[in-house]
Amino acid sequence: MKISKAMISELPDDLPKSSLLKEKGLIKRFTDRYSESRGRTIIYGSAFTVIIAVVAITLFLTLQGLRSFVVDHINFWTFITGTDWNTDQTKNPSFGAFAFIFGSMSVTLLAALIATPIAIGSAIFMAELAKKWGQRILQPVIEILVGIPSVVYGFIGLTVIVPFMRVHFGGSGFNMLAGAIVVGVMILPTVTSIAADSIRAVPDSLREASYAIGATKWQTIWRVVIPAAGSSLMTAIVLGMSRAFGEALAVQMVIGNATKFPHSIFDPAATLTTIITLSMGDTTTGSVINDALWSLGLILLIISYVFILIIRLLSRRRNV
Amino acid sequence: MVVQMENKITSFVNSEDVDRPVLINVEDTNIYYGDNHAVKHVNMPIHERSITALIGPSGCGKSTFIRTINRMNDLIPSARCEGKIDYHGINILSPKVDVVKLRTEIGMVFQQPNPFPKSISENIQLPLKFAGIHNKKTLRDVTEKCLKQVGLWEEVKDRLDRSATGLSGGQQQRLCIARALALKPDVILLDEPTSALDPVSSAKIEELLLQLKKDYTIVIVTHNMQQAARIADYTAFFYQGELVEFGTTKTLFTMPEKKSTSDYICGRFG
Amino acid sequence: MNSKVTNRIALSLIVLCAVIMVSTLAALLGYILVKGLTNISWHFLTSESSAFMAGGGIKDQLWNSFYVLIITMILTIPIGTSGGIYLAEYARPGKLTSFIRSCVEVLASLPSIVVGMFGMLIFVNYFGFKFSVLSGALALTVFNLPVIVRVTEDGFRALPLHQKEGGLALGLTHWHTIKTILLPEAFPSILTGIILSAGRVFGESAALLFTAGMSTPNLDFTNWNPASPNSPLNLFRSAETLSVHIWAVNTSGIIPDIQAVANGSSAVLVICVLMFNLLARAVGKMINQKLSGR
Structure with missing residues (x-):
């Protein structure tokens, strides 16, 4: 078995023999086939989407949920302790959840x-x-x-x-x-x-x-x-x-x-x-009753977060 | 004892291969896994177109060291390297080095044969395609030549498009070597390439390495001293993370300077 | 008390628990299937639902369920698998990674109605997609994303390290190694997870109430132009899915054959979910055979 490097000489010689050092430059990083910036961008973008989703859900539901207290001036305390839920607009409505x-x-x-x-x-x-x-x-x-x-x-x-x-x-x-x-x-x-x-x-x-x-x-x-x-x-x-x-x-x-x-x-x-x-x-968007429902949603979100926290604490204790 | 050993190993490699120029020079290299100082202050040359064997008991840092030469240790988040490994005037350990290009010049073959679960020809063509070669004829020719180089061509030429996982262990390992040859690297690193194979396949691989060293610089980690003695021009003995002794295989096996080297060679531990 | 006697009693109680559990669940499935199957006919599956009269079918709802599912999957799979690949391959231990993990966990445990409300706020009102297939699919994407992320991450983590090393040692970039070697290998297990999650998406209702809506325009199944308002393919029309239909018929339906329609729809829904499950199992089994057959 005679082996010589000449046997595979058809390989283009400009292969990777140029320089071992990293190429600089933003555009080069995206066009160079040795660069992995393209793949990385997709991957990092997707991971970021997950963050965006969570932040957006929390943020928007909080903002919307606070409307009834901020815009409609429902008393927060009577909202969460009151037991009278009467949404009839004509008579004096009360929101006790x-x-x-x-x-x-x-x-x-x-x-x-x-x-x-x-x-x-x-x-x-x-x-x-x-x-x-x-x-x-x-x-x-x-x-x-x-x-x-x-x-x-x-x-x-x-x-x-x-x-x-x-x-x-x-x-x-x-x-x-x-x-x-x-x-x-x-x-x-x-x-x-x-x-x-x-x-x-x-x-x-x-x-x-x-x-x-x-x-x-x-x-x-x-x-x-x-x-x-x-x-x-x-x-x-x-x-x-x-x-x-x-x-x-x-x-x-x-x-x-x-x-x-x-x-x-x-x-x-x-x-x-x-x-x-x-x-x-x-209900129509922007009405007091609709805002009150969003506040209920906010409470739901907060309690869900409490559950998530409890589960985290439990599993952390398990890992120790 | 040492003399007995010499008698057992009848043929050392030709001594004319031991005057090759130095291709890679390792200077004061340290490797850490977290707080564990795995490889300590290693200094050694790796000579061009020769076989350098790294021997030592398991856990002595030889595998860690060889994986550093083409930066495979970058995969382990806790691993950290200090020092200098000079290759064509560039320090391999420098963060500026493009590890991807480095690995096309310094290929590696692992202990466990790891062909990709694709066809035999795809296994060889994958790195070529990635390097931008799409000409079908070139791809076919290179595949054939690489397989011929490792002596696998005759065995597989009729089933190039069958899955590589159907090959025997020894064939898989030779395919992995062929795959590493496809990009014409300068150096081939082998991390215990025969320890998962039967004696016949091992012998084939050893024979293959002796052929390949005419064109490639080969570094091999082995726990089999006889193997080192049979094929290596230079041998480095590692013990507890330190390079105890480095020299031509003949010197190291027949006239070791350090006591721990001769103890290991004579099988007193390890 | 004698410890042997306690042992006997306790173990019998445990067996009793198991019996209660199994019989409850068996009764449940049996009830749905037995009562429902008598109501399923070709006519039921292929005719439109009726608002007032008896004899309505579920053609549109069934189509909507599958259509919303497909759109959801088209949106979720690329983002979810990429996110999973990030966590398995790129994420380095640190604050950002643990934050992303927490986010996945939060998304996975939010009640679906909260996701539905978010969808209503953002997709329906803010982006102005109205009650539509697209709004529903986007809400379900939020709901399904964490599942796909986890499935992908687990699939990648189960791969042997030496495949990845093999690719990298040949001078492939990390991304190329993932694309050409790891992803094809992890694909079967990811697929199993995706099919399972499809069953979950298919049965979801609360997240769709306020996003895909509770009505469907008269669909014309000969009109496949996505831009026309009564085309089945139109993304911007409202779409009542099968599970929403079951709820709507039961709570506010005024048709005389509520029972029959609800029974039939439930059975169809359960059968579809079962099929997703069995399909996932079959795919899983196939992989196992392929792996052990090597």
């Missing part, structure tokens, strides 16, 4: 109460008791259910839960509990799937150590696995709650949309999202 804030909070909490035990229990079942089939059958089924659109949950709530409520608890059947059940079921697969992941992430060495000292399966789960997965499980629950909190249409379909303050979970109620869903289309 506490009923909605309360409605959102209670629906979220109730949904978490409904979903958490079942979700954590199923997650333990999937990740600890029936690993094989948990992995092979339950996991894909749950992942598919995560993708079921929320209107479908709302629709089922409307056709199954509401009539059930009407028969057994009287009234119209549209009430807060129905809303909580609908979102509770809706977040069930999400919470289960994240919780199962965090239980799987607990190293086996911990379990073995527990079994080695004669602990039963349940003692191992309760004393070792759950504490070890603790903050991840919390993250799963909080994520579920934040989804429940932000859900609009499914709740709106079953909760009854009463602007009065609910006195029991069997009373119709409204949440921040439902009142926005319901009224936003019927």
